[in-house]
Structures are given as C-alpha cells and as structure tokens.
Amino acid sequence: MSRQEATLSRNGEAGVSRPPVQKLHDDSVTFxxxxxxxxxxxxxxxxxxxxxxxxxxxxxxxxDSPLEKExxxxxxGAITTTRTLTIADEEYIQASRAVxxxxxxxxxxxxxxxxxxxxxxGWAFKQMGYGPGVALYTVFGACAVYGGFxxxxxxxxxxxxxxxxxxxxxxxxxLAGKIARQTINVVQSVQLLxxxxxxIVQNGQGLAxxxxxxxxxxxxxxxxxxxxxxxxxxxTLAKLGWLANAAVWMNVFVMISTMAIVANxxxxxxxxxxxxxxxxxxxxxxAGPAAGVSFDGQVVGLMQAVYSYGxxxxxxxxxxxxxKPWDFWKAMIFAQLFIFVVYLFFGLFVYSFQxxxxxxxxxxxxxxxxxxxxxxxxxxxSTLIAALLYGNIGIKVxxxxxxxxxxxxxxxGTRSGxxxxxxxxxxxxxxxxxxxxxxxxxxxxAGLIAAACILQFTYTFPPFFMLVFQIKKDAMQxxxxxxxxxxxxxxxxxxxxxxxxxxxxxWAFNVWNVIFCLGSAATAVLGIYSxxxxxxxxxxxxxxxxxxxxxxxxx
Numbered sequence: 001m002s003r004q005e006a007t008l009s010r011n012g013e014a015g016v017s018r019p020p021v022q023k024l025h026d027d028s029v030t031f032x033x034x035x036x037x038x039x040x041x042x043x044x045x046x047x048x049x050x051x052x053x054x055x056x057x058x059x060x061x062x063x064d065s066p067l068e069k070e071x072x073x074x075x076x077g078a079i080t081t082t083r084t085l086t087i088a089d090e091e092y093i094q095a096s097r098a099v100x101x102x103x104x105x106x107x108x109x110x111x112x113x114x115x116x117x118x119x120x121x122g123w124a125f126k127q128m129g130y131g132p133g134v135a136l137y138t139v140f141g142a143c144a145v146y147g148g149f150x151x152x153x154x155x156x157x158x159x160x161x162x163x164x165x166x167x168x169x170x171x172x173x174x175l176a177g178k179i180a181r182q183t184i185n186v187v188q189s190v191q192l193l194x195x196x197x198x199x200i201v202q203n204g205q206g207l208a209x210x211x212x213x214x215x216x217x218x219x220x221x222x223x224x225x226x227x228x229x230x231x232x233x234x235x236t237l238a239k240l241g242w243l244a245n246a247a248v249w250m251n252v253f254v255m256i257s258t259m260a261i262v263a264n265x266x267x268x269x270x271x272x273x274x275x276x277x278x279x280x281x282x283x284x285x286x287a288g289p290a291a292g293v294s295f296d297g298q299v300v301g302l303m304q305a306v307y308s309y310g311x312x313x314x315x316x317x318x319x320x321x322x323x324k325p326w327d328f329w330k331a332m333i334f335a336q337l338f339i340f341v342v343y344l345f346f347g348l349f350v351y352s353f354q355x356x357x358x359x360x361x362x363x364x365x366x367x368x369x370x371x372x373x374x375x376x377x378x379x380x381x382s383t384l385i386a387a388l389l390y391g392n393i394g395i396k397v398x399x400x401x402x403x404x405x406x407x408x409x410x411x412x413g414t415r416s417g418x419x420x421x422x423x424x425x426x427x428x429x430x431x432x433x434x435x436x437x438x439x440x441x442x443x444x445x446a447g448l449i450a451a452a453c454i455l456q457f458t459y460t461f462p463p464f465f466m467l468v469f470q471i472k473k474d475a476m477q478x479x480x481x482x483x484x485x486x487x488x489x490x491x492x493x494x495x496x497x498x499x500x501x502x503x504x505x506x507w508a509f510n511v512w513n514v515i516f517c518l519g520s521a522a523t524a525v526l527g528i529y530s531x532x533x534x535x536x537x538x539x540x541x542x543x544x545x546x547x548x549x550x551x552x553x554x555x
Contacts, residue, residue, distance in 0.1 A: 025173055025181070029163065030489040031472050032482040034174055037160035045324065100320070104327035107318050111311055111335035113248050117386075118255065119361035120304040121347025123443055126276075126358045127301025129288040130351075134344065137305050140459075141340045144309040146516075147462035148332045151312065154462075154469050155319045156326060168316050168457065169401070175468045184461070185401040188313060191453035192394030193428070197435035198445050199387040200224050201552070204436070205364060206376035208551040212369075216549035218437055225433035227384060229426040232391050235412070243385045250382035254375050255342075258363045259349050261371045267357035268367040274554025275359045277541050283355035290356060296537075299530035303447035303455075304360070306527070308343055309336070310454035312462070360443045364553055395421070395428050438546045444534040451527025459520035463513035470510060475502030 102110075125133040151171070158174050159165040165174075168188065172180035204221035211220070269280040284290070289298050315332075319325045350362045359365040363375040396412070399421070403409040410416040439445050475498045482489045491498070503510050544550040 025170075025178070029174075030482065031174065032476065032480070032489045032491075034158045034160070034163055035473065036482040036484060037162045038157055041160040041162075042156055042326065100323050100325075102318070102321040102323065104322070104324070104331040107322060107328060107331035108335045110318050111315075111331060112338060113244060117251070117308065118343045118346040119258075119363060120307065120443065120446060121343045122350030122354065122358040122362045122365075123360035124301040124304035125347050125351035126356060127289070127293055127297050127304075129286045129290060130348070131287050132289065132298070133301070133347070133351075136302055137308075137340070137344055137347075140302075140305045140309060141336060143516075144312065144458050145333060145336050147312055147458050148315055148336070149329065150462040150466040150513075151315050152319065152325075152328045152332070154466060155316060155328075157469060157473070159320070159325070164320060165316055166320050168313060168461075171316060171465055172461070175465050175472070180465075182401075185397055187453050187456055189394055189397050191313065191449055191457075192390045192397070193432055194435060194445065194449040194453070195390045196228070196387045196394070196429065196432040197439075198442060198449070199383045199390075200228075200433055200436040201440050201442050201445065202361060203380050203383055204440070205442070205551060205553050206380050209364060209553070210373050210376055213551050213554070217440070217544070217551045218547055218549055221436055221440075222433060224384065224387075225429045225436075228387055228391060228429040228432075231384075231388055232395075232425040232429060233422060234388070234392070235418070235421055244389060247382040247385040250378050254363050254379050254382070255346055257371065257375050258366065259346065261366050261368055261375075262350055262353045262362075265366065265368050265371075267354045268359070268365045268372075268553075269357060271359050271365055271553040272357035275552060276356065278356050283353070283357065285352060285355045294537075296530040296533045299526055300444060300447040300534045303450040303527045303531060304443070306455045306458070307446050307450040308339070309458055310450065312458040313454070359553060360446075391425070391428060391432075395424055398428075399424065439535060440544055440546070440548070440552050441535055441538055442552070444531050444538060447527060447534065448531035451524050451531055455520060455524045455527065460517055460524060463517040463520070467510055467513045467517070470506060470513075471499055471502035473502070474505035475499065477501070 121137075124137075127133075128136065154171055154175075155165055158171065165171065169181040169184040172184045200221050203224045204217055207220040207223065208215065208217050267283065272278045273280070293301075315328075318331075319328055322328060346362075350365075351358050354365060357365065361379070363379055364372070366372040366375060399409075399412055399417075403420070404411065409420060412418070412421060435445075439448075477492065480490050480492055539545065544552050
C-alpha cells in the first residue's frame, strides 16, 4: 500500500493502517487537505474521543459524502490535484494526541514565563512620559492579544493529527510556501541571537557594578559568553525546565526588591549620567515626553513595549502541546492581562521615584551598593537561564532548518549530530558576544531587535497570514475541496478571479488586516531607523565605543 492509498475491507467499511511518519514539509499537500484534517481533529477532540478518519468519511447520512458524490462531467477549467491516501487508525490518533497534555492553565504559566520581563518599562516611561506611555502600552498590549487570536484561529484551521503544526514557520509554509517559512526561520534566528547578545551586555554591566568597575567591561562580557558556551551544551529543554521555573521566582524577588529600594533611596546618579547623559538634580517626571527627548528617543521607548510583548514567536509551540487548543484564548487573555498590569505597575512605580534618572534594567539603577549587588547577583543567574533557553532554541532552529534541510547534516539525535552541537554552541555564543561587544547599549539594542524581529512575530506576520488564510478558505466554492478517499483536491478556477472572490466575502475583516499589517510594517521601519539613530547619537554623546573596557552605566 502506498503512503496515501485508501482501501476497503470485505464488509465494505474502510480498512485502516497506521500511516508512516509524514514528510514534515510536503509540497503536494494542499491547503484544502490541511483544512479537511484539521476540521476532523478538532471536532473529535471537542467531543472527547477520536473517531477514525475512515468513520468520518463513510458515516451514514453524511452530507456531501465522498462515496455518494460524483464529479460533474465536462467541467471547464477544473484544476484537480490527486494524492492517494493512507487512513489513520484509532491507535495512531490516540498516540498522536497522547503527547498533547498541556491545559490552558499550564499555557498561561508558559506565556507569563516567556513574556514577563518588566525591567525596561521604567526607562520606557522616562522616554515617553506618563500619558503616552500608558496609552501605548495599552494599545500595543491589545494589539498583541489580537495577533495571538489570529495565530490561534489559524492553528485550529491548519493543525491536525495527520499534519501537526509544530512551529511558527509551519504556518508560513502551509499558507505561503517555502520562502515564507525560510523568512520566518531567519528572523527567528536573528532575534534569538540578539536576545542572547543583549543579556550578555546586561550581565556584563551587572558584574562590573559588583566589582565596582574594577575589571574590564568587555572581559566581563566574555565571562558570560564563556559560561554560555559551557552550560549551553545541554541539548534538551527538559533539563532546563526546573531552572526556568526557578528564574520566574528570582525575577519576582528582584522586582519587589527594586520597588522597595528605589522608594527609599536616591537614584543612581552616576549610572544615569553615564547611560542617560543626565546630570544630578531633583527627580522630574512628566505627563508627556520630557524636554530633550527626541522623537527618535520616544520611538525607542515605544520599542521597549514591543519587546515586552514579544512572546508570540512561541505561541504555536504552546498550542501544539495543548490537549484542548480551543481553550488557548483563555490562557492568552489572562496572561497578557497579568503581564500588562505588572508592566504598568512596575514601570510607573520606578519612574515615579527615579524620573529622568531611570535606567534599563531598572535594578541596576539602585544606588545602595548592598542591594544593588544582591539584585544584580540574582539577576545574573535568572538572565543567564533565559539566555541558555534562547540559545538552545536558536541553535536548534539553525541546526534543523539550515544545516539539516540545506546541508543534509545528520539529525541532532545521532552521534555525529551531538558532536556537531558541541561545536556549534561556542560559535553561537561567540557571535552573540561580538554583537554585545560591538553595540554595548541595552536599550537601543533591544529597540533595534524589537523593531526588526519581535514586532513581526507579534504584529506584522499574524494579520498577513490570516489574510492569506481567509482568502484561500473563502475562495472555495461548491464542487471544490479535498476528497479523502481518492486524495484528490479539486479547484474550478485559479488566479485573480479566485483571489478576488476570497477577499470580497469578508472584505471588512480582510481590509482591517491589510491596514494592521501595513501599519505594523511601517512601525517596524520607523523603529529600526530610530534605534539605529539612537545608537549613533549615543556614541556621539560619549557612550563607550565598541569593545571597550568602560562600563556603559559607569557605576
């Protein structure tokens, strides 16, 4: 029996056989086929138990049953794609679903862990002021929820037991082909690489503060890169899971400690002078942007909000682990609401007490050396754990989507693959160290990567892919679709006529997504320009140059 060949048993019922492992990215699978099996999978899971695919297709009284439907003769311009079919049995479906165990409560925790990181919010309010800061954090938070909602809807429409969605790139591949998948993988790889670089800079600053600037800053950054090269040899995320849980509570301690200390001590004037170029004086807070903060600086402040809501890159991975993925909306809304409240409260609290002296990260703006050292020490550990997670995922993205797909290297689980991993880890962390050493500016570097990468996953890609999804779905008409018994996909037309029909059915929703996508893309361009200009202006004002021994926050 071929990979997708349907058979009938003697009693007239469809015979079943367990399908072999499906090719991960198969050009012959059509959109209609993905849609067909997704509808079966999610209908079954909502009912609480798997029917076999065969039972679905031949159930009595089924409307438009493929066994009763005859193809209309003489159809002009029909486009028919034929694929033979292997029908999955109940045992295979049960095994496929057995690995999906996460509840919406567990995913709430995962989203919170992935996105929660409010240390830049005080600095963002310093750049934007109370009014614009609160307004923009609110608007971008709501837009992040909308983007997550679109990803959820596309997942339900494309994921199935036969063709499971595993990552963001799979969405791009099924809707827009190989180029979209490769683009997503490149953007994801760059984002993770820069995230590690930002953490190296941040930890270098923290270690310099602990040493009272008694050691060369760039050497301290290399110490953290070296730590990543050693601990990054851990290949499985499961072994890092308990560390990630510990990191959450470390962050909670640092947040509470930072608020308590900044409310009862003076700002770190030396760090503010070195980082913000602000002389010592009374604390000043403003309703709008402060005098002296350029429009570019305000945009970089806004990009910290984008950075804060940057968890959408992993939403598909979270959905793929859920037992009931239609409950994802609960996890997403509650998680984003919790994050929004924490970010706003922490950012407004720190800015209210430190004003123009607020720096990024906030706990390095503490003036009391004992507490500064305590929060830095805990922050060093928690951010190193985050960097290990980013590095682990980043190396796997490069390994699986570049080295395996293009250069045909052995799979990661093989002995050769494991040896190659050992070699890749120091290369990856070394590259991140070069990025950190070349641009030792936490806020501007975060603004740059937020605009170039994070904004795309949260705000630009979701409406674009939903537009394609909706057009393809609504373009389907009577007499078209996928026939699971013959493996045939039939389309009666193609080209502009089909795309126009698909767009016009829900034109208001599609127009909104076009506007949303173009607005996000324009914001990304503005953010990239502003961050690049911010980097240039900081160097002009006296910020430490690339590969310098001088600590960027000075004290």
